[in-house]
Amino acid sequence: MSDATQPVIEAAGVTVVLGGSPIVRGVDLTIGQGEVVALLGANGSGKSTLVRALVGVVPIERGSIRLLGAPLGRAVPWQRIGYVPQRVTAATGVPATAVEVVLSGTLHGHHLVPPRDARDRARAALDAVGLAAAADMAVQTLSGGQQQRVLIARALVRRPDLLLLDEPVAGVDVPSQRAFATTLAELAAGGTTVLVVLHELGALAPLIGRAVVLRHGTIAHDGAPPPPQAEHADPDHVHLHPHDGDRDPAHDEAGVTPTVRWQR
Amino acid sequence: MISDLAGMLGDPLMQRALVVACLVGLVAPVIGTYLVQRRLSLLGDGIGHVALTGVALGWLVGNLTNLVPKDALAIPGAVLAAVVGAVVIELVRSHGRTSGDVALALLFYGGIAGGVLIMSLAGGSNANLVGYLFGSISTVSTQDLVLTVALSVVVLVVGVGLRAALFAVCHDEEFARAAGLPVRALNITIAVVAALTVTVAMRVVGVLLVSALMIVPVAVAQLVTSSFRRTMLTAMAIGVVVCVSGLTITYWHDASPGATIVVLAIGLYALVAAVRPLVVRARRGGTRDPHPDVADDVVLTSGDPR
Numbered sequence: 001m002s003d004a005t006q007p008v009i010e011a012a013g014v015t016v017v018l019g020g021s022p023i024v025r026g027v028d029l030t031i032g033q034g035e036v037v038a039l040l041g042a043n044g045s046g047k048s049t050l051v052r053a054l055v056g057v058v059p060i061e062r063g064s065i066r067l068l069g070a071p072l073g074r075a076v077p078w079q080r081i082g083y084v085p086q087r088v089t090a091a092t093g094v095p096a097t098a099v100e101v102v103l104s105g106t107l108h109g110h111h112l113v114p115p116r117d118a119r120d121r122a123r124a125a126l127d128a129v130g131l132a133a134a135a136d137m138a139v140q141t142l143s144g145g146q147q148q149r150v151l152i153a154r155a156l157v158r159r160p161d162l163l164l165l166d167e168p169v170a171g172v173d174v175p176s177q178r179a180f181a182t183t184l185a186e187l188a189a190g191g192t193t194v195l196v197v198l199h200e201l202g203a204l205a206p207l208i209g210r211a212v213v214l215r216h217g218t219i220a221h222d223g224a225p226p227p228p229q230a231e232h233a234d235p236d237h238v239h240l241h242p243h244d245g246d247r248d249p250a251h252d253e254a255g256v257t258p259t260v261r262w263q264r
Numbered sequence: 265m266i267s268d269l270a271g272m273l274g275d276p277l278m279q280r281a282l283v284v285a286c287l288v289g290l291v292a293p294v295i296g297t298y299l300v301q302r303r304l305s306l307l308g309d310g311i312g313h314v315a316l317t318g319v320a321l322g323w324l325v326g327n328l329t330n331l332v333p334k335d336a337l338a339i340p341g342a343v344l345a346a347v348v349g350a351v352v353i354e355l356v357r358s359h360g361r362t363s364g365d366v367a368l369a370l371l372f373y374g375g376i377a378g379g380v381l382i383m384s385l386a387g388g389s390n391a392n393l394v395g396y397l398f399g400s401i402s403t404v405s406t407q408d409l410v411l412t413v414a415l416s417v418v419v420l421v422v423g424v425g426l427r428a429a430l431f432a433v434c435h436d437e438e439f440a441r442a443a444g445l446p447v448r449a450l451n452i453t454i455a456v457v458a459a460l461t462v463t464v465a466m467r468v469v470g471v472l473l474v475s476a477l478m479i480v481p482v483a484v485a486q487l488v489t490s491s492f493r494r495t496m497l498t499a500m501a502i503g504v505v506v507c508v509s510g511l512t513i514t515y516w517h518d519a520s521p522g523a524t525i526v527v528l529a530i531g532l533y534a535l536v537a538a539v540r541p542l543v544v545r546a547r548r549g550g551t552r553d554p555h556p557d558v559a560d561d562v563v564l565t566s567g568d569p570r
Contacts, residue, residue, distance in 0.1 A: 055442035078444030085438050092435050094301040094482065096492040104432035109444040112429035138490035154439070164442075 006069050008033050008162050008193040009054060013063035016046070016053045023049045025217040026063070033161075036184075036194045036207050038225060041214035047197045048086055050214065051166050054195075055083045068162060078108040082155030086166040086197075090147040091140035098126055098142070098150045099135045105154035118157075125157040126150070130179050145172040152180070156187075163187065165196040169203070177203040201225060272515050280404045281511055285525075287416040288468045288477060289507030293485070293499035294423035295461045296478030298454055300486070301434040307455075308475035310353060310368040311346050311462045313375025316471050318345025319396050320382035327386045334388070338396070339411060342466060346459035349375070354455040358448065399470035399522035401511065408467060415464045422457050424496075430454060431492060468507065469522030477503060480529040487536050506532065 009031040016024040024046045031037055041047045052058045054065060056072050065072040068080055082105070090101055102122040106114045115121075126135050129149040134142055139150055152168055169177045181203040188194055188207060201208055205225070213221035272278050299307050322341025326334050349371060356367040383393055395403070404412075423430070433440045433450045441447045458478075465474045485498035510525030 052438070052442075056444075057438050057441050074444065076444060078442075081442075083439060083442040085436065085442070087436075090436075092301050093303050093305075094297055094492055094495050095486050095490050096431070096435065097490060100431065100492050101435065103428060104435060104439070105443070107429055107432055107440075107443060107445060110446065112426055112445070112450075114428050136491070141490070151439075 006033070007031060007066075008035075008068055009195065010066040011054065011063065012065075014050070014053060014060050014065060015062040016049050016058055017061040018049065018058065022061075023217055024053060024214075027214075027217075027219055029212065029219070029222075031193060031195060033193055034188070034191050036188045036209050037196070038201060038204070038208045038211045039195060039197045039214065040199075040201075040211055041220075045214040046217040047214050048166050051083075051164050051195065051197055052085075055081065055164060057085075074109070079111070079158050080161040082158060082160030082163045084151050084155045084163075084165040084168050086170070087148065087151055089140070089144070090142075090150045091138075095138040095140065097136050098131060098139055098153070099123060101139055101150050102126060102154045102157050105157040108158065121157050122153070125153040128156055128183055129153045130176075145176045148172055149176065149180070152183075156183075160192065162193045163195070165194070167197050167199065170199065174203065180204075181207060268516075272512070277402065277404070278515060280406070280409050281401045281521075282508065283409060284401060284404050284412050285468055285507040285511045285521075286504055287412055288465045289481075289503035289505070290500050291416045291419045291423075291503075292461055292465050292477040293481040293503045294419060294496060295454070295458045296482045297492070297496045297499060298423070298430055298434045299458065300479060300482045301431075301492075305479045306368055306475065307350075307353065307458060308462055308478045310371040310375070311350050311459050312466065312471040312474040313372050313379075314349030315342040315346040315375070315459075315463055315466060316379035316393065316396060317375050317382060318342040319393070320379045320386060320388070321345060323388050323392065324382055324386035327388075335392070339408065339463065339467075342396075343415075343460065343463045346463050347456050350455035350459035351452055354451050358451060395470075396466060397470050397472050398520055399466070399468050399473070401468045401521050404467060412464050412467065415460045419457050419461050419464070422453060426450075426453070427493075427496070469525055473522050473526045476526040476529065477507070480526070480533060481506070484529070484533045484536050487533075487540050502529070502532065 007030045009029060011027060011029040014024055014027045014029075015022060027050060029050075039047050039051065049058060053060050054067070054072075056065075056076075067076045070076045099119065099122045102125055103114050103118055105125070106118040106121065123132065123135055126132055129152050131146060131149055131153065134146060134150075139147055142150065148168065148171070152165070155163060155165070169180055172180070184194060184196075184204065185207055194207075196204065196208075198204065201211075208225050210223065211221065211225040212219055213226065273282075296308070299305055318341040319335075319338045320341075322337035322339070323335055325331075325341070326337045331337065353367055353371060379393060380390060383390065429445060429450055430453070432443070432445060433447055434454070437447060440450070461478060462474050465477050469477055481499040481502040482495065484502050485495045489495045489498055506529045507525050510528050511521050513519070513528075514521040514524050
């Protein structure tokens with residue numbers, strides 16, 4: 001199982017159909033141990049859906065997925081996998097402290113009761129994302145960036161060998177992005193495999209060894225991180241963010257999108 | 265005064281009623297906390313209406329088999345119907361065919377109409393249903409008491425014992441699924457425990473107010489707490505206090521115990537909601553800056569660049 005040559009993620013011919021439309025189409029993706037891979041692509045290119053399929057949140061129509069050598073399902077050692085979903089908030093209808101939210105990260109598979117040292121580990125994980133002082137505060141009183149970091153701590157608390165993050169730095173201020181990059185660098189140096197969905201490499205650029213670009217649900221590029229479109233550096237470049245509105249048809253025509261544009 | 269109290273506590277009917285009120289006050293907010301967390305506050309109402317159909321079905325079976333008393337199967341019928349109804353709601357919700365909102369509405373109407381219809385088939389009158397609609401804690405039998413204790417123990421063991429897992433599923437179902445947790449089993453557990461809670465609480469406040477006992481104490485508690493654990497514990501304490509004091513009031517003043525309990529709870533909510541801003545302001549001193557100390561993303565040409 002812990003064979004170093006065995007791929008951590010092995011996806012073959014993965015197709016995901018949601019609401020009748022194929023969102024991910026025949027994706028083959030193999031990620032080896034210790035790799036730090038960025039999953040890039042436009043809004044609606046299927047990045048999030050692919051990651052959600054990899055962790056079994058959405059069902060796959062065709063293809064196969066193996067995580068850490070086990071086929072997706074009960075056989076997967078879930079305690080070795082950390083997942084950070086794309087979220088605007090960590091709050092729900094009832095108040096919960098940051099520690100309580102992170103504690104749920106200590107559960108996995110049929111381990112439904114937190115281990116004895118769970119509280120200490122939760123505090124350590126919050127410390128790792130720079131939120132030690134907010135541990136006992138209600139998450140709904142934290143800022144959006146802080147709530148995002150609480151969710152990252154929830155994935156880190158189980159000390160994962162494989163970390164999947166869905167836009168962990170969307171809406172997070174630049175200093176927090178750098179702090180997050182430092183945390184991620186430490187994890188990668190320790191041998192953690194990372195798959196991170198991003199809109200732009202940003203502060204994480206130095207860490208990323210490989211980039212996979214999705215376009216219309218299929219892989220358009222797999223290899224060295226491509227440089228961003230030149231206009232990204234242009235001071236007049238209008239940086240559109242997700243959820244701002246509809247896609248720009250002019251860019252759709254070219255098969256690319258306003259948010260992330262890559263040289264072809 | 266003391267002799268009045270002693271008289272109340274010496275009354276075996278009142279003793280049973282007090283034990284049931286205490287248990288219901290303690291148990292209802294446990295599951296209510298999870299329901300509020302996943303914004304399904306009205307689920308208890310939907311289940312309660314289905315339980316009414318169960319009551320009538322129990323009555324029908326009792327009538328057909330000539331059981332004495334006729335309503336011996338009413339509560340078991342309610343338990344069964346509530347559990348089935350809760351599981352159906354959960355399946356409909358998780359498959360997303362119908363929105364949870366519409367599924368609940370269907371249950372409301374179907375439950376009441378089914379209850380009334382079956383009751384008339386069973387040869388009972390709507391008057392027989394009124395006790396279940398509005399509660400009949402003053403007529404709790406020893407058999408009812410035993411059932412209430414048993415169901416309460418189940419709810420407490422599951423709701424408190426599995427709180428980390430239930431919290432995880434209610435807080436973020438997607439994350440729970442990605443952690444390999446048995447999400448469907450946990451969801452059904454919540455639904456079943458909610459159904460058991462409804463049938464327990466039905467005795468005290470009746471089907472129409474059952475959800476109030478699950479939700480209102482939680483609503484009060486979350487005004488003053490910042491953690492999930494303390495919200496649940498505070499809600500349980502509030503539940504016990506309003507149930508016991510409501511029942512005690514109606515021992516001397518002729519009023520519906522169920523309605524009195526719910527009015528007390530809502531009054532408490534109003535009071536806490538009104539007082540809270542004053543207390544919070546006093547505690548904070550009104551001077552603390554609520555913003556985290558984070559460097560600016562932009563360089564400011566005038567002022568402190570930090």
